[in-house]
Amino acid sequence: MKAPPFRYHAPRTLDEALSLAATLPGPRLLAGGQSLMPMLNFRLVGPENLIDLNRVAALSGIREEGEDVVFGAMTRQREIEYSPLVKARLPLLAEAIQWVGHRQTRNRGTIGGSLCHLDPSAEQPTVAMAMDASLVIVSPGRRRELAMRTFAVDLMTPALEDGEILTEVRFRPWPPGHGWAFLEFARRHGDYAIVAVAVLLELDASGRASRVSITLGGVASTPVRVPDAETRLLGSRVGADDISAAAACCGRVEALGDPQVPAWYRQRLASTLAARAIPIALSRNAAHAAAGSTSDSGLTS
Amino acid sequence: MSSEEPVHTIAVTINGKAYERAVADRKNLADFLRQDLQLTGTHVGCEHGVCGACTVLVDGVSARGCLMLAAQADGCTIETVESLAGDAPGPSGLGPLQQAFRDRHALQCGFCTPGILMSLTELLRDDPSPDEEAVRVVLSGHLCRCTGYQNIVAAALQAVSKACGAR
Amino acid sequence: MDTIVPACQIIEPATAAPADGYTARRMFGARAPRIEDPALLRGEGRYLDDIRMPDPLHAAFLRSPHAHARVTRLDLSGARALPGVVAVFDADAIARELTGLRMPLGFPSATLQKDITPWVLSCTEVAFVGEAMVMVVAESRAIAEDALALIEVDFEPLPVVHDCHQALDDGSPVVRSDAVSNIAEQLQVGFGEVDAAFDGAAHVFAESLFVHRGAAHPMEGRGVLARHDPVEDAITVWTSTQMAHEVMHSIAMMLGMDQHNVRVIAPDVGGGFGCKYLTYPEEVAIPAAARCLGRPVKWVEDRAEHFVSAIHERDQYWDVDIAVDADGRIRGVRGRLLHDQGAYTPQGINLPYNAATSVTGPYRVPAYRMDVIICQTNKTPVIPVRGAGYPQAAFVMERLLDRVARELSIDRAALRLRNLIPPEKMPYDKGLTNRAGVRSIVDSGDYPATQAAALARIDYDGFPARQREARARGRHLGLGLANAVKATSRGPFESAVIRVSPQGRIDLYTGALAMGQGLATALAQIAAEQLDVPLEMIHVTCGDTGRISLGMGGFASRQTVMAGSSVHLAAIEVRNKALKVGEQLLGVPMDALRLRDGRVEVVATPTRFVTLGDIARKLKGAPGYSLPPGITPGLESTGLFQTNSQAHANACHACEVEVDPGTGAVRILRYVAVHDSGRLVNPTMAEGQIHGGIVHGIGNALFEKMGYDDEAQPVTGTFADYLLPTSTEIPHIEVVFLETPSPTNPIGVKGIGEAGTIPVAPAIVSAIEDALSPWNIRLAEAPVSPVRLLELIDASAKPRPAAAPLTPCGASGT
Structure with missing residues (x-):
């Protein structure tokens, strides 16, 4: 099947993305696309506007901040898989990421996309729950941080409101030797x-x-x-x-x-x-x- | 195409050649390659990202052509099966991995083959000497109904040993 | 490394000693690289959707979302109004383009319920999820699909038949309002004095077995492209099919055209496995639309459609009894097969008929009777998929033998050996006839030797020690084995034409159909064996009705035998003709000549030659000039090998599995397949056929289950939930070939495409039972899921082992 018609937007900045998400009718955010694209191709969803986050550079990357390891929501699973930092400080995530789909899907799939899709058996939400990860959620003029257990409301239902974007996932590593x-x-x-x-x-x-x-x-x-x-x-x-x-x-x-x-x-x-x-x-x-x-x-x- | 179909103009480099095209927003990369550029070596088998027939390399890494919009490829470098023969001479010349596929009878109907070739191309660039387990794990992202995978594994390992022998 | 027992050879070289030491090519039996490969590997294959056609229209079908419903309102106005939509056909509209709205029955049957085939489009009542209702033709596929969403339909749901047992219940709803009964047909097959055999038996055992619905799933789905030429009123149809000629005849009939004006071409076909051996409604609707609209129309099936509108195979419920003597010798088998045909019968009853008549397989069974009830349900129709009923039959027979072995404490292999048809009994009359009334004669084969080879290869005798040692470490290994026979090479004929042009080009045309097996290479090898040319010199065209007038196509593991024999006969004729003409042109006796690289040359002085092109030019004729004496026109020949005999391929599979009682996971550790498909044209391709067949069988045994709920709604509609085996679930497969030439055909070959699939499920299931022998569980179904295994383990009286092993087997990613 072919995707239903929609208008595609590729914002470059978070502000631009937030503004599009807040103002466009029938918006839907596109992350790695490994779950949303099949749904589009099967016409299970029909957004009027598709806002692609893949060009928002600020949403990508892994960094240490204080005690935390912080992932931009658009960090690809491939990057996590090959990250020495993740291997050293978040060995549970490093192990779990190997089980995520296939190489061909990890190359594009993102940690934020998986958390927002919130399949109950997906690996990354399971690790986020295990590690009490904290999720940074932004909308125009507002930033809030939710614990994973609060974020995961119900079956494939994250605690995201209209116009909100998950921007970061923060993990507090367990001490060395765990x-x-x-x-x-x-x-x-x-x-x-x-x-x-x-x-x-x-x-x-x-x-x-x-x-x-x-x-x-x-x-x-x-x-x-x-x-x-x-x-x-x-x-x-x-x-x-x-x-x-x-x-x-x-x-x-x-x-x-x-x-x-x-x-x-x-x-x-x-x-x-x-x-x-x-x-x-x-x-x-x-x-x-x-x-x-x-x-x-x-x-x- | 209906008049109100929204389009984006994209610039992509495919198999070393630059293209600039207006493409419908909703068109996926596999359909773009096949329909707009007549690069029909990339096949479409399921349109939900499981079968792997549409796998191409996007900026050097494998991706499902059906799970990416053509518009997302703007500025990207794409490699498809049509690039693999490279400088191999003649109208039926084959690159080393393709030759290994032929030598080891690693294809039957050939429909899944282009996607598999692209995934293995990525694997062999990253890891020039993968073992059978590594090959099978990469292949698990593809469905093949004809071969039972065995000769594909053998072909990949032959390509490895030839490459190693050449060094 | 796979093993080959040497094949006998076939043609005699020229008697004169070659001056240059040249010996003729031996292409028959060579591990030749395929001539198909370079284009496919370069991405230059031409599958249906790759055909470049100027200005085509694209079709999409509205398909029923209900298993059974009456349509009370259908409003197409929204779809018709959408810009880019060119036409919308409902049943009435398409009927105006056709001679009838009901598809022709694939195989003739006098006894089948009437009016049982599918509709081209069905707009008043729908009988399965996926049934085509409306066809939209638009400027793009995306727009056509947009238009589907604008069609308004009101359905009145009707009661649903979701299972064969329910179909037979008193008061069951009827599958379609035009069906007189849910039973499409009942029949009985058998031979011998069955009840007497049971009366005198030392033991009788009964089993109730279930083989679940599965599907073919070639990686390329179906697809049709049609172009009408108004000047000639001729239509060309490209379709991804296994039977171009039959599709051509169906189109001609349905469109009211003569076959003269219908050409059907199968381009590169991305796999078939049975599901493309049928003329589908879309193959009629698309050409009808192209003729009506005056523009080419294309429809490419997507996977979502394939799941529900391409055929499936099975369910089958078998209630069977076996009667044996005290030493386990079979006296008789009897029972009832309940076959789920789905909502329509597009092809006939060949699938349940095959299943019912192939149960006895490689064994001596003196008396046999099977009552077959073909039930209609509100599910996708079924026709044969790879194996065509034989895998289910083998499952039944091998399960029965395992039961006997267990009950009588006889070793499973010993029991089988006791009952296998011995080689000295060949040819062996099975006592059955096929649907056309031809007696089923097993032509050749050494079944005990096949089994012995499998046992030796897997070290059957050493297994108990391996099993004990593994159990001591908390691991549960099991070994299973199963035998199989496949009657291949279904007749009545296949066609081949070999033609040499004045330019020296050698063309080989056949009505056989290539769908990925390497048919072109195999046929070219058979031709090259006679003509002594490199394979690349032979241009093979399969499945183009414009090139050859007769053809049957690809089914029943028949093409290497049937088309191969026709090619062999045609090639010999071309060869002999070339030598005869060469004799006259070169003035040298035939036995001092040879063919080589497209020439006829003098063996002693190879510089003296004429090319095949020269000969062809001579034989094409020149006005008023006579042909060489005794020579007929044209350097070409038609082979039409015709037979009602079937070459019987046989196999024995043995495998070792490990079962994880903590999860129910099954991992196949070793898989040995010994096959006898007669002489092998290309052992490498033969191995490939076996590998693929076995993996299809592993799917049948462990993974593939087309699920429906009680409302006959499919619950497995994607590759994420209908599980095809992938590379990580498959062991290295060890293939061993024996080569017992078949006397049924001039090249001694037997079919090979399906044989690999047949014994897999019973072998694996037997191994699982063996692995779980501490729990004494019994498996009576395929596929077997981990859930089911734990259910059975829980239900068994034996306790679970205290400590689950640390290393999980079968858990992914280990």
Whole structure:
């Protein structure tokens, strides 16, 4: 199919983009296009005006700002994938980005586009949820910053109002030496995950978990943290029993179901993947690795 | 074209040649290449970015031609399958990757082939000696119904070994 | 590395010793690079949408969004008023251009329900999602689609038949208001004393099996371009088809023209896999519009359309019993096949017929009976896709054998070996006839040797140790195997003309149709074997009805056999004629001459020669001058190889899989395919056919499921949810060929295009069961999803293992 008629605009500055978004009738913002373009081609959407953000240079790039690593919303997944800074400071994102689509789509797909599309099983929203990312949203004369958990309102529904543009995504890296793991299950390489699990883990000097983040993508209508599982691990030595119990918490999160993938299956994947991801995160933890101990970690091979 | 169809004038360099064209706002890059420039080597197989037949290189990196508007290509350098024979002599001359495809029977109906050639061209520029896993991962962004992929993998690896041998 | 058992050779070289040591080319059996490739690799292929046509119009179709509905209002005025729209055809408008509104039935059938074929356009009642209702013709495809959005339709939804079982229920709605019943046809096939075989059996086992709907999905969809010449009242139609001649006849009939004035050309075809072996409504509507409007009209199917308006294959429900002796020897098989035909029957009943008659496959089954009920449902119609019913039949037979093996504690391979048709029984009468009443005779093959080769290659005997060792590490490996036979080379004939021009150009025309397999190369190799020319000297034209008057096209793995044999016969005639003329022109006896590079030359003194062009010039005739004595005009020959026999290709596949009980993921670790397709014209291309066939089979086994909900609304309408296998899901495939020449044709070949697909699903499913033997699960369906596997694991009495393995298998990105 061919896209329905629309008028194309390619602003060069954020102000210009904001002004177009505020004044044009039926506007729609175009980021990397890897989700919106198929919808246009299938005539599932029919904006009167398409505002292309790809030429707004200010929306691109990765930088460190204070403690944060900040991504322009139009930063392409390819840039994240190849960024030494991301690899060094946001290893969870570096791992997750490999699972995003295919090379041919990562070359154009953007982090902001993915967050605004907000597919519940997409990798970048899952990582943003796992890391409590902060999202900078701008409209003419107004700038607000939302936590990912506030931004992700519901199924494919971000907390964006008419005329607003997501401009930045700010990640606060975990301290050096933390453990991380991102696992997902999809039918084929590069497909949207059926379920994805992101785990971040910090141990104290005594080898007990002092900070934990466990997030599920693809289970609920948005990526969700699993506080029960996190609480179960906190203060523990993350032994096999602790891991099983935390994984079981993941398997109890209320899940969406459809005829192809029923809710119970998503829950099962959540517990299976959590049971596999937590030991990986543990093994990557500097404190744990230094102790050289795997005896009680639940690693089986 | 209906009278009120909005257009943009774009300047693009395609396979080393500069073009300036007025193009409908809604026209995607693949359709632009095929319909406006008669570069029909780039094929359209699904129009939703999965099959990969329309893959071209935009400023050196692979992209789905169906998931990009032609208007977005303004100022870009595009490479398509028509560029790959390069200086190979004769009307049926082939570049090294194309030759490897022929040697290893890596195509049957040939419809998916141009997109695959472009993705592999990108891969081999970035990583002159990829292993089979790396080739398969790049190929996973393409659908082929004829070959079962096996001979495509073999062709890519042949192109690698020839290139390595040449160094 | 793939393995080849050497083929026998075919022609005798000239008897005189060559002075220059030259030995004739052996093109038959050579791993020749394809002559198709350079253009395709350079992006210079000419697929349907690549044809440059001045000033074409573009068509788009309004398609039904309902599975079953009555149209109560249709307002086309908005569409007609849109600038750029040239014409809008509803059913009445297109009917004025045609001799009828109902498509002709593809294959004749006396017993089929009447009035069962699709409409060219349907504007009063729609019977499946995707049915064409209205055709808009406009200055661009985009505008045509804009106009579709302006068509106003009121539908009155009608009750829907969404499944064959429901179709048979008392009080079920009827699929279409013109259908007398949801049963299109019932038939019984079989042979032998079935009930007696069951009565005397030591064991009888019953299975209920289900093979789900899938689709062909060539990477190029369908497409039609038509141009009418008002001076000649002639129409040329380019269409992405597997059967140019049949499309030509259908168009001639529907447009009320003579075949003299209709030319159909298949350009480069981007894959077919069965779905293009049909004349579709669009192939009639587009030429009708072109003639009506006086301008070329093009329609290129998009993928969204392909999902619902190109044919599918299956569902099939099989309730089957097998009777065996105490040692597992088969006494009989019987059962019922419920076949989902979809909303219309465009082609006939060949698909369920094939499925029902091919169950016994490579095995000796003394008695067999299958009741076939062909049900209509409000879904996209079905015709054969790669394998044409045989994959489903093999699934049934191999599942039954696995059941017997398990119940009787007989090794799966041993049980099969006990029941395979032994080579000394060849040719073997299956006891069945095909639809045309021809007896089904398995011509040749060594089935035990095929299976033995597969077992050896995969180290069958060593597997139990591998499995034990893996289980000790918490990994679940399984091995599966399956045999298959495909009756290839469906007749009655195929055409070939070889013609040498006075300029020396060699043309080869055939009614066979190339859709990507490398047909041109294969045929050129067969011709070159006789003519001793480089392949590039042979210009092959397939599927152009303006070039050759007769042709059947590409289906049933037939073209290398049928067209290949015709080419072989024609090439021998051209060769002999050239030598005879050479004898007279050079004054040297034939057996001292040879063909080489387009000349007839004296073996002892190769500088003495005449070119084929010289000979052709001589034989084209000059006014009043006689031809050489005993020679007929023209350096050309027509081959029309004709047979009702079918060459039976066979295969044994064996694979090892790993199943992850934590996710239900299946990873294929090894895949071995041993095939016998007779003599191989080009082993490299043969391997390619097997690779592709197997991956299609892997799709059938694990991935591809055309889903519908209970309102018969499709739920898999994109490549993101209808899963074609990709490179990362596919193992390296090991192909081994045996070559048992077929006695059914002069070149000893058997078809190969479908054989690779047939045994895949049963082999993989068997391996999955084996991997999950601790849970004792039973698989009775294809495809098998991870969800289904976990469901079965959960339902089994055995507990799950305590620790899930750390390394997930099949989780992507590992």
